[in-house]
Amino acid sequence: MIPVNEPLLGERELEYVTECVQTGWISSAGRFIEEFEEKWAAYCGMKYGIAVSNGTTALQVAVRCLDLKPGDEVIMPTFTIISCAMAIVESGGVPVLVDSDPRTLCMDVSQVESKITPRTRAIMPVHIYGHPVDMDPLLALADKYRLAIVEDAAEVHGAEYLSQRSGNRIWRRCGGMGEISAFSFYANKLITTGEGGMVLTSDPRYAEKARSLRNLCFKSERRFYHTELGYNYRLTNLQAALGLAQLERFDEIIAKKRWIGQAYTECLKNIEVLQLPVEEPWARQVYWMYGLVLDESTNMDAVEFAKRLLALGVQTRPFFLGMHEQPVFLEQGLFRGEQYPVAERVARQGLYLPTGLALTEMQLEQCCEVVRNVLGAYAVR
Ligand SMILES: Cc1ncc(COP(=O)(O)O)c(C=O)c1O
Numbered sequence: 001m002i003p004v005n006e007p008l009l010g011e012r013e014l015e016y017v018t019e020c021v022q023t024g025w026i027s028s029a030g031r032f033i034e035e036f037e038e039k040w041a042a043y044c045g046m047k048y049g050i051a052v053s054n055g056t057t058a059l060q061v062a063v064r065c066l067d068l069k070p071g072d073e074v075i076m077p078t079f080t081i082i083s084c085a086m087a088i089v090e091s092g093g094v095p096v097l098v099d100s101d102p103r104t105l106c107m108d109v110s111q112v113e114s115k116i117t118p119r120t121r122a123i124m125p126v127h128i129y130g131h132p133v134d135m136d137p138l139l140a141l142a143d144k145y146r147l148a149i150v151e152d153a154a155e156v157h158g159a160e161y162l163s164q165r166s167g168n169r170i171w172r173r174c175g176g177m178g179e180i181s182a183f184s185f186y187a188n189k190l191i192t193t194g195e196g197g198m199v200l201t202s203d204p205r206y207a208e209k210a211r212s213l214r215n216l217c218f219k220s221e222r223r224f225y226h227t228e229l230g231y232n233y234r235l236t237n238l239q240a241a242l243g244l245a246q247l248e249r250f251d252e253i254i255a256k257k258r259w260i261g262q263a264y265t266e267c268l269k270n271i272e273v274l275q276l277p278v279e280e281p282w283a284r285q286v287y288w289m290y291g292l293v294l295d296e297s298t299n300m301d302a303v304e305f306a307k308r309l310l311a312l313g314v315q316t317r318p319f320f321l322g323m324h325e326q327p328v329f330l331e332q333g334l335f336r337g338e339q340y341p342v343a344e345r346v347a348r349q350g351l352y353l354p355t356g357l358a359l360t361e362m363q364l365e366q367c368c369e370v371v372r373n374v375l376g377a378y379a380v381r
Helices: 011-023 031-044 055-064 082-090 135-145 204-214 237-248 250-268 302-311 341-349 361-378
Strands: 048-052 073-077 094-098 120-123 148-152 160-163 170-173 180-184 197-201 290-294 350-353
Touching: 011 237, 031 048, 031 197, 031 237, 048 055, 048 204, 048 237, 055 082, 055 148, 055 180, 055 197, 055 204, 073 082, 082 094, 120 135, 135 148, 135 160, 197 204, 237 250, 250 290, 250 361, 290 341, 302 350, 302 361, 341 350
Parallel strands: 073 094, 073 120, 120 148, 148 180
Antiparallel strands: 048 197, 160 170, 180 197, 290 350
């Protein structure tokens, strides 16, 4: 079976992890953590990096930095992982949803302004499956209504957005465009520390608060005395060692991901019933996952499609299910009666193919062949 993700770790990772073991710096202090934080922040165009235990906790810490008051609203896409909405709810806020752009699957930015109310405090763009959100309209709204932008960049390490605000054309890295951002370094991410995450910001107050929240809100002047509740969300030096090693060859990693994405598109582009990932002219995407949306005219949904692909040896994963379709939120009285047709359709019809860094050309071709076989008559060669 071809797995949906297989990470690719190298000699450098082994060397750095071995150094941790040999020197005993295996916990949440050590040279790799600071270096990883500094280098990743600088790469994304931010001043500070605060490494945490995973992407979910990164979002939680990022949203806590906003000091939401109960009932404050944060606008976010329905089509994302639950971590985003959870971070808002846990901070006392209310997630307010928008639908997806049918091409990029990222939030439909044209729907955001109509959702702004006097309670809105922030917008949370989530870059989906490697493709950036169209950020300029959101940055303009943030200025106009004095809102914070909390970027969820968990799926877009190294992706870039062509910002054309005030007449300048500048390529900006995802995770470096808002006040604060969150990354995940889970095993299927472009950079992985096994489990891991990072909060980035250029605001020293957010950085200080995020560092404090990560470490139980200990006070530097009086250690076991607390004026706020925090968490133990520390990353270990062992984990940071892995991340730093990959950052050193990150150009290569991006090149491999882009090759995977472009090779899949070349192989599958003639299958009319498949919607393939796009790359908008203002985006440089990194194909974190190669997602397919199957046309409803096939009378097959993603569950059935996945079953047939698996039977022929190709493992896949289904797309996200929108937040407005989550029983846990509906039971809390959130999103009742709300409908987001694009997110609903792609959740039903979408899955992603094996896209891990260890994927070989032969495996990729095999995956395409299996897709063609399953789609049979629809697959125009
Ligand atoms: C968009 C997005 N945000 C946040 C997360 C959470 O990251 P983690 O799994 O490291 O908690 C993920 C996980 O894949 C994600 O896809």
